[in-house]
Structures are given as C-alpha cells and as structure tokens.
Amino acid sequence: MIDFADVAMRLFENMYYLxxxxxxxxGFHTMLTHSNLIKKVIGMNIMDTxxxxxxxxxxxxxxxxAPIIEPGVEQAYINPLPTALIxxxxxxxxxxxxxxxxxxxxxxxxxxxxxxEEIMRIRSTES
Amino acid sequence: xxxxxVRMVSRIVVPFIQVYGFYVILHGHLTPGGSFSGGAxxxxxxxxxxxxxxxxxxxxxxxxxTSTIVECxxxxxxxILGLVGIYMGQNFLTNKEAGFYMGAPGDLxxxxxxxxxxxxLGLKVASTVVTLFYSLIEVEGDAHD
Amino acid sequence: xxxxxxxxxxxxxxxxxxxxxxxxxxxxxxxxKNSWCATMAVxxxxxxxxxxxxxxxxxxxxxxxxxxxxxxxxxxxxEFVVDYLAxxxxxxxxxxSFLILIFGTVDLTHELKPKVLGLYYTLYLLLxxxxxxxxxxxxxxxxxxxMEIAAIxxxxxxxxxxxxxxxxxxxxxxxxxxxxxxxxxxxxxxxYMIGGHLNFAFAAVAIQDVAHIYPNNILVALALxxxxxxxxxxxxxxxxxxxxxxxxxxxxxxxILSGLVIKIYTVVYLKLLxxxxxxxxxxxxxxxxxxxxxxxxxxxFGSIFAIVQEDIKRMLAFSSxxxxxxxxxGIGLANSTGLTGGLLHIFNHAMMKSMLFLSAGAIxxxxxxxxxxxxxxxxxxxxxxxxxxxxxxxxxxGIPTTNGFISKLYLALGTLDANKHFYLAxxxxxxxxxxxxxxxxxxxxxxxxxxxxxxxxxxxxxKLPLRxxxxxxxxxxxxxxxxxxxxxxxxxxxxxxxxxL
Numbered sequence: 001m002i003d004f005a006d007v008a009m010r011l012f013e014n015m016y017y018l019x020x021x022x023x024x025x026x027g028f029h030t031m032l033t034h035s036n037l038i039k040k041v042i043g044m045n046i047m048d049t050x051x052x053x054x055x056x057x058x059x060x061x062x063x064x065x066a067p068i069i070e071p072g073v074e075q076a077y078i079n080p081l082p083t084a085l086i087x088x089x090x091x092x093x094x095x096x097x098x099x100x101x102x103x104x105x106x107x108x109x110x111x112x113x114x115x116x117e118e119i120m121r122i123r124s125t126e127s
Numbered sequence: 128x129x130x131x132x133v134r135m136v137s138r139i140v141v142p143f144i145q146v147y148g149f150y151v152i153l154h155g156h157l158t159p160g161g162s163f164s165g166g167a168x169x170x171x172x173x174x175x176x177x178x179x180x181x182x183x184x185x186x187x188x189x190x191x192x193t194s195t196i197v198e199c200x201x202x203x204x205x206x207i208l209g210l211v212g213i214y215m216g217q218n219f220l221t222n223k224e225a226g227f228y229m230g231a232p233g234d235l236x237x238x239x240x241x242x243x244x245x246x247x248l249g250l251k252v253a254s255t256v257v258t259l260f261y262s263l264i265e266v267e268g269d270a271h272d
Numbered sequence: 273x274x275x276x277x278x279x280x281x282x283x284x285x286x287x288x289x290x291x292x293x294x295x296x297x298x299x300x301x302x303x304x305k306n307s308w309c310a311t312m313a314v315x316x317x318x319x320x321x322x323x324x325x326x327x328x329x330x331x332x333x334x335x336x337x338x339x340x341x342x343x344x345x346x347x348x349x350x351e352f353v354v355d356y357l358a359x360x361x362x363x364x365x366x367x368x369s370f371l372i373l374i375f376g377t378v379d380l381t382h383e384l385k386p387k388v389l390g391l392y393y394t395l396y397l398l399l400x401x402x403x404x405x406x407x408x409x410x411x412x413x414x415x416x417x418x419m420e421i422a423a424i425x426x427x428x429x430x431x432x433x434x435x436x437x438x439x440x441x442x443x444x445x446x447x448x449x450x451x452x453x454x455x456x457x458x459x460x461x462x463x464y465m466i467g468g469h470l471n472f473a474f475a476a477v478a479i480q481d482v483a484h485i486y487p488n489n490i491l492v493a494l495a496l497x498x499x500x501x502x503x504x505x506x507x508x509x510x511x512x513x514x515x516x517x518x519x520x521x522x523x524x525x526x527x528i529l530s531g532l533v534i535k536i537y538t539v540v541y542l543k544l545l546x547x548x549x550x551x552x553x554x555x556x557x558x559x560x561x562x563x564x565x566x567x568x569x570x571x572x573f574g575s576i577f578a579i580v581q582e583d584i585k586r587m588l589a590f591s592s593x594x595x596x597x598x599x600x601x602g603i604g605l606a607n608s609t610g611l612t613g614g615l616l617h618i619f620n621h622a623m624m625k626s627m628l629f630l631s632a633g634a635i636x637x638x639x640x641x642x643x644x645x646x647x648x649x650x651x652x653x654x655x656x657x658x659x660x661x662x663x664x665x666x667x668x669x670g671i672p673t674t675n676g677f678i679s680k681l682y683l684a685l686g687t688l689d690a691n692k693h694f695y696l697a698x699x700x701x702x703x704x705x706x707x708x709x710x711x712x713x714x715x716x717x718x719x720x721x722x723x724x725x726x727x728x729x730x731x732x733x734x735k736l737p738l739r740x741x742x743x744x745x746x747x748x749x750x751x752x753x754x755x756x757x758x759x760x761x762x763x764x765x766x767x768x769x770x771x772x773l
Contacts, residue, residue, distance in 0.1 A: 024454075024458070028451070031447065031451070037443070040447055044447060044450045044451075044454075047450075047451075047454050048450070048454060051454055051457050051458050051461065054458065054461050055457070055460075055461040055464070058461055058464060058465040066159060068157075068158065068159075081470075082461075082464070085413050087161075087163060088413070088417060089416075089457065090163075091163050091252075092417065092420045095424065096420065096423075096424060096446065096450055098259045098263075099424055099427065099428075099446065100443065100446055100447070100450075101263065102259075102262060102263055103427075103431060103439055103442055103443040103446065104443070105263060106431070106434060106439040107436075107439050107440055107443060110435075110436035110439060110440075111436065119440065123440075192303065195299055196299070196300050196303070198299075199296045199297065199298075199299045199300050200296075200300070202292075202296040203293060203296045203297060206289055206292060206293045206296065207293075209285075209289065210289070212342070212343075213278060213282050213285075213286075217343055218282070218285075218339070218340055218341065218342060218343045219282060219285040219286075219289065219339075219341055219342070220341050220342040221342055221343040222342065222343075224343055
C-alpha cells in the first residue's frame with residue numbers, strides 16, 4: 001500500500017525536480033502539437049528552460065549562497081559548476097532561438113503563413 | 128516612428144545602459160555576470176538606440192559590417208589568448224602558468240587571462256546581439272520602412 | 273625546431289582550434305578578399321592533415337593521448353582523448369570533408385548567391401571542427417556544446433540556399449535536433465546529479481559505485497541519451513527530418529550531412545554506451561536488443577521508402593536511413609566482428625554516400641536533371657560521373673571488390689557470431705532492395721534510350737570541371753581500393769574495437 005502522505009512529502013522535498021519535469025513536458029507538448037511555428041519555438045524554449053532549472057537545482061545546497069568567497073566569512077556555498085554550465089547552455093539556447101526565429105521569418109516570406117499545416121497544404125498542392 | 132519622448136528618454140538612458148554593461152563585463156571575474164550578461168546589456172543599448180531613432184542613424188553608430196567584424200574578432204581573440212598559453216610552453220588556455228598577471232584576488236586587474244577573455248567576449252556578445260537584430264530587421268525591413 | 277615541438281605536443285587541441293579560428297576569420301576575409309575564402313578553407317584542411325598525421329603517428333607509437341585544456345587535470349578540467357576510435361573518426365572526417373570541399377568550391381558558385389559564399393565556408397569549417405571535437409572530447413558538457421555547434425552549423429548549411437524547401441527543412445531539423453540535444457542535456461544532468469563528475473572516465477567510476485542506489489536515474493539517463501542520439505543519427509522511427517534536409521540542401525552539404533554528420537553521433541553514442549554506463553545495467557534494460565530491432569526496421573523501411581522516390585537526391589537520403597541502420601546493427605550486435613563491421617561501414621558509407629551525393633550534384637550541375645526517370649542515356653555523355661555513381665551503387669549493394677561488400681561481410685559474420693540469424697536475413701533482403709533502387713538508375717543511364725528522340729531537344733550537358741571530377745575519381749578509387757585491400761583501415765578499427773570491448 002502506498003503511503004500518500006509520504007509520497008507527497010517526498011515530492012514536496014524534490015519540488016524543483018518535479019516542477020522542471022512538468023515544465024519539460026509542457027514544452028515538449030507545445031512543440032509537438034501546435035502547428036504555429038512561433039509556438040513551436042516557444043515550446044522549445046520552455047523545454048530548454050526546464051532542463052536548465054533541473055540542472056541548476058542539482059547544484060543547490062540548502063541555505064547556500066553564491067560562491068563569492070570573502071575572507072573571514074564561513075558560509076555554505078552552492079555548487080557553482082552547474083550554474084556556470086547552464087550559463088553556457090542559456091547562450092546556446094539563445095542562439096538556437098535566434099536562428100529558429102530567423103528561419104521563421106524566411107518561411108513567412110516564402111509561404112505567407114506561419115501555420116505548419118497550411119505550409120504542408122501549399123507544398124502538396126504545388127507538387 | 129517619430130516620438131519625442133521615446134527619443135529623449137532613450138538618448139538619456141543609452142549611456143547609462145552602456146556604462147552598466149561595461150561594468151558587468153569588467154567585473155565578470157569578481158561578481159556574478161560577465162561577458163554574456165554584460166554583452167547582452169551593451170548590445171541592447173544599441174538596439175534601443177536603433178529602435179528609438181531609425182535604422183539609418185543606428186547603422187551610423189554601429190553598422191552591420193562593423194558588428195560582424197567585431198563579432199568574428201572577439202571569437203578569434205579568445206582563440207588567440209588560448210594560443211598564448213601554447214606559445215609560453217604550457218597547454219592551451221593556460222592562465223597563471225603562462226605568465227598572465229594574476230594580481231590580488233578581488234582587484235579589478237586580476238585573474239590573468241580571464242579578464243581579457245571576458246572583455247573580448249563581452250564585445251563579441253554585444254556585437255552578436257546587434258548583428259542578429261540587423262539581420263532579422265533587414266529581412267523584413269523593406270515592407271515596413 | 274620549436275615549431276615542430278609545439279605541433280607534437282599540442283596537435284590535439286590545435287586541430288580543433290585551427291578549424292574554429294579559420295571559420296571566425298572567414299567573414300572578415302570575405303569582405304576583404306572574397307575569392308580567398310575557398311583557398312583558406314582548403315588550407316585549414318591541409319593544416320588538419322598535418323595535425324592528424326602527427327596524432328596517428330603518436331597514437332601508434334605511444335598509445336592513447338590525453339590532453340588537458342588549461343592545464344587543469346581531468347576531474348576539474350576538460351580533457352581531450354585521442355584513442356584509436358577517435359583517430360579513426362578524425363581520419364574519416366578529414367579525408368571525406370576535404371574531398372567534398374574541393375568539389376564544393378566549384379559546385380557552390382553555381383548553387384549559392386555570391387553574397388553568402390564566404391559565409392558558407394564559415395559554417396562548413398565550424399561543422400567540421402565541431403565533429404572533430406565530438407570525436408575527441410571526453411567531457412559531457414563539452415560534448416553538449418559541440419553537439420549544439422554541429423546542429424546549428426548543419427542547419428545553416430542547409431538553409432544557406434534560402435529557397436522555400438531548404439528553409440523549411442532546416443527549421444524541421446533545428447526543432448528536432450533541439451529535442452535531441454535537450455534530451456542529452458537532461459540525461460547529463462541526471463548523471464551529474466548522482467555521479468558528480470563530467471569527465472567520462474570519472475563519471476563511469478562514480479556511476480559504477482552508486483548504480484545500485486540510484487538505478488532509476490541511470491536508466492532514465494540511458495533512455496534519454498538513446499532518444500537524443502537516435503534523433504540526431506536519424507534511426508528509423510525518428511528519421512522524419514532527414515529526407516527533406518538532405519535532399520533540398522546544396523549537394524556538398526548533402527554529402528557532408530549524409531556522409532559524416534549522422535555518423536559522428538553514432539560514434540559518440542557508442543563511446544557513451546561502452547565507456548560510461550556500467551555493464552550490469554544492460555541486464556536491467558536490454559538496450560542492445562532495442563538497437564538491433566530499431567536498426568532492422570531502419571534498414572528495411574529506409575530501403576522501401578527509397579524505392580518509391582522520384583527525386584534522385586531524395587532517394588539517396590532515404591538510402592542513408594537504411595545505411596545508418598547497418599552502423600547501429602554493428603553497435604547492437606556487441607561482439608567484435610559485428611562492431612568491426614559497423615565501424616568499417618561508417619568509413620565505407622562516408623565514402624560511397626558522399627560520392628553518390630556528389631555525383632548527383634554533378635548531374636544537377638551539368639544538366640539540371642533531378643528526376644530519376646529523366647536520366648536515361650546520360651551515362652555515355654557523362655562517363656566520369658555515372659562511372660562514380662555505378663561504383664557507389666555497387667558498393668551500396670555490396671558487390672565483391674567494393675568496400676560495401678567487406679563491411680556487410682563483417683556484419684553478416686557478426687550476426688552469426690551472436691547467433692542472431694534473423695538479422696542476417698535482414699542484411700540479405702536489404703541488399704536485394706538496394707539492387708532494386710540503384711541498378712535501374714545505372715542500367716537506364718548507360719543502356720536506356722530516350723523515347724522521343726526527335727521531338728525533344730537533346731539534354732544540354734555542360735563540361736564537368738576538373739575540380740569536380742577529381743574528388744569523384746578519388747572517392748571511386750577509394751571505394752575499390754578499400755574493397756580489395758581493407759586491411760589498411762582495419763588496422764585502426766580492430767585496435768579500436770579491442771579497446772572498446
């Protein structure tokens with residue numbers, strides 16, 4: 001028999017992971033099911049953000065602060081490595097988004113629509 | 128778009144944004160932030176200027192050509208700083224052993240190659256943001272202006 | 273003499289940095305001396321040959337090379353490792369991309385606008401550099417960054433043509449590869465969470481230690497890695513981006529994408545499976561059996577789809593899906609013969625598929641024909657191109673004396689070693705299917721007669737430039753030479769397999 005209070009407690013303790021997984025699924029769903037191209041790009045961004053949240057929260061220490069070491073102060077510091085990596089990840093995500101948006105602009109120029117199904121229809125009537 | 132308030136406010140605000148951007152870039156080795164955050168701030172000031180006035184005046188300050196060149200030069204600067212390590216007989220991207228000036232921790236001029244890398248990459252990110260802006264706006268620019 | 277010493281000590285990193293540095297310099301050069309861009313790109317490749325020559329000499333004499341970036345030793349710093357597997361990939365990538373580039377210097381002037389020509393070489397060098405980085409990296413996050421660089425530049429060399437099919441195909445590829453890299457990054461996070469290391473070797477030890485405490489983490493990470501790399505390598509159910517992307521791109525882009533880019537992800541996947549994940553895990557999750565099933569589906573359906581295509585480049589793109597199935601079949605068999613066959617097929621397929629795409633590109637360059645039905649009687653007008661195409665088709669089917677035969681032979685022996693006779697049947701059926709779609713083109717091209725000869729005007733054939741025919745001849749000769757004397761490349765592969773297993 002599953003103890004629901006226990007499960008709820010553990011989920012609450014791992015709230016960051018839970019939220020990031022939910023966000024990941026939302027982003028993935030948006031990306032795959034919406035036919036609007038801009039919404040696909042937004043979905044991709046939500047997905048990336050979820051992963052970044054997940055990665056950053058793996059390095060969090062309860063009660064820790066940013067690791068700027070001042071002489072004479074004893075404190076718990078968070079793990080700086082995931083934060084530094086995710087900064088790189090954000091940069092990469094920004095450049096992918098910029099590239100995707102520029103492609104969307106080009107697609108709109110060529111087809112006059114942002115709807116993926118409409119584009120499929122135009123292509124099938126052409127060939 | 129001819130709007131006096133937007134133009135005056137952005138004319139006042141742009142220098143402050145740029146100073147703040149440079150502050151974030153130059154303190155990249157001391158505080159949170161650094162080349163990407165600072166460069167994005169710096170680039171956004173140029174975008175604000177170009178949006179508040181018009182593309183021609185923005186391009187007069189920093190043209191598409193210049194921003195492309197600065198962008199590539201920034202990335203090349205990073206590679207060259209890495210090669211300095213090899214030149215000094217150490218591994219690629221070596222910092223202290225390659226003879227960069229380390230200074231005292233907490234000073235503005237310290238941490239050897241890191242501050243130079245941050246400066247170069249900050250300019251690179253700023254110009255990248257501007258280049259992206261120009262590239263996107265020039266594609267559809269003909270329809271609007 | 274110090275110069276030689278520098279190359280000797282740092283060739284691992286100089287190899288990648290030179291590609292990146294040359295690609296950064298290209299946009300500046302493009303404004304100043306537009307005609308030099310192609311020369312510079314070729315120069316970067318020549319430089320790379322020097323470094324790779326040094327690396328292979330060192331690997332054969334001294335063994336595996338470890339390079340620590342920034343002088344930080346492994347658990348903290350990024351580490352590059354050149355072993356036989358990485359060396360094999362480096363040789364494959366540099367040779368094939370060099371030949372494609374020589375071909376491209378002429379073909380691209382015809383396919384692209386002059387304004388983007390210089391930027392094309394930027395993207396090309398960035399892509400080659402990122403692939404070499406993926407081959408040598410030994411660090412999870414570095415791998416992720418190189419994957420993203422490779423993805424963006426690969427999308428870039430598709431969309432550079434900027435007609436509507438290219439842009440749309442590029443968008444589709446970008447979205448799906450974003451899913452792929454997202455999955456990979458999430459699994460890196462899961463492994464970092466329990467292992468606390470990003471270096472492959474250290475992570476493997478840490479994961480081994482905690483595998484019994486957090487089995488679910490590792491299983492989810494393995495599943496996400498598999499999905500990520502299968503999307504990137506375009507194995508059957510997740511291949512949807514490949515046909516559009518590879519068929520609409522300019523021919524040199526198609527050749528490098530089909531010949532090299534999808535292969536490098538299989539190699540990284542192979543590296544992760546054997547180096548990072550503990551062996552006991554594969555009892556819990558039969559990942560090799562799953563790979564085998566997917567590869568069988570991929571081989572079968574790739575060929576079936578290829579049969580019904582009308583466009584020659586689209587047919588070749590679907591054929592790539594079938595051929596990447598062979599590589600995964602070699603990984604899934606997980607014995608030394610099968611793995612040798614899989615790795616050998618990476619090299620062989622890189623040569624023959626790039627040759628086929630380049631000859632398709634040469635046909636398009638000279639005549640403008642893309643439809644398979646229109647190729648009748650073209651063989652006698654373009655003997656070099658169709659000769660190369662014929663060798664490629666024979667290699668694809670696996671006729672003896674071509675290199676395709678050797679790798680299929682190894683794979684078939686591997687299935688027998690693993691006692692999985694079903695997959696032997698798959699290999700044979702797929703060879704027949706390959707016959708079905710490659711040989712009609714060859715037969716039509718040489719012996720087919722155009723039906724309405726007097727009514728239609730003759731197909732206008734431009735003369736093939738030397739820079740386009742020489743890479744085709746070299747690749748064709750390579751296919752034959754490595755089919756007759758496979759031992760020159762098997763020397764490296766057998767040692768790589770020995771090291772992996």
